[in-house]
Amino acid sequence: SQQGEEDPQALSIQEGENATMNCSYKTSINNLQWYRQNSGRGLVHLILIRSNEREKHSGRLRVTLDTSKKSSSLLITASRAADTASYFCATDAADYKLSFGAGTTVTVRA
Amino acid sequence: ETGVTQSPTHLIKTRGQQVTLRCSSQSGHNTVSWYQQALGQGPQFIFQYYREEENGRGNFPPRFSGLQFPNYSSELNVNALELDDSALYLCASSRLFPPGTDARHTFGSGTRLTVV
Numbered sequence: 001s002q003q004g005e006e007d008p009q010a011l012s013i014q015e016g017e018n019a020t021m022n023c024s025y026k027t028s029i030n031n032l033q034w035y036r037q038n039s040g041r042g043l044v045h046l047i048l049i050r051s052n053e054r055e056k057h058s059g060r061l062r063v064t065l066d067t068s069k070k071s072s073s074l075l076i077t078a079s080r081a082a083d084t085a086s087y088f089c090a091t092d093a094a095d096y097k098l099s100f101g102a103g104t105t106v107t108v109r110a
Numbered sequence: 111e112t113g114v115t116q117s118p119t120h121l122i123k124t125r126g127q128q129v130t131l132r133c134s135s136q137s138g139h140n141t142v143s144w145y146q147q148a149l150g151q152g153p154q155f156i157f158q159y160y161r162e163e164e165n166g167r168g169n170f171p172p173r174f175s176g177l178q179f180p181n182y183s184s185e186l187n188v189n190a191l192e193l194d195d196s197a198l199y200l201c202a203s204s205r206l207f208p209p210g211t212d213a214r215h216t217f218g219s220g221t222r223l224t225v226v
Binding site: 004030031033035040041042043044045048088090092095096097098099100101102103 | 153215
């Protein structure tokens, strides 16, 4: 079973627009991470937010974490065609194994 | 800094056969994990190795086994292949220990296994 669920399942936006996707999880965590996957290949780590942090930025990425609601959001600003990919949230607890959601597929139209 | 490399890239096996997948960890990492990703799904944790010993296992049967070598490279072995084993197998290395060091994982490009 998967710990997280991403919402929406798919997202289509115009180049230059912002993309927002959400992740909900079920149990207590140490960290929440976001990964990107292009065309069913390997995952690329985007950003990690610790359970005691509420917001984090990295370039065009902004992640929020609300542990009281067990939810996180990933915002990609000023999207580009190269941002077309599947995005996964992954949580880890004391054992550090990653529990993934089913992902959000983002398509950026030129 | 080298990344994580996996081999082979693609593999086709017959039901009932055995398969070995290989992974070379990123330099400086001491932990390797394996994940199975079915089409349209997120990756599922299979197991993790640290200091050449299994350090956690997901909900996978014993016919899934692994090894970690002194140079931190790793193998995933699957016996008695079933059609449902068809998936992308991802290896990830990390520096999880000592605890709190770094929870980020570096993934390889995966091995696409098709069981027919």
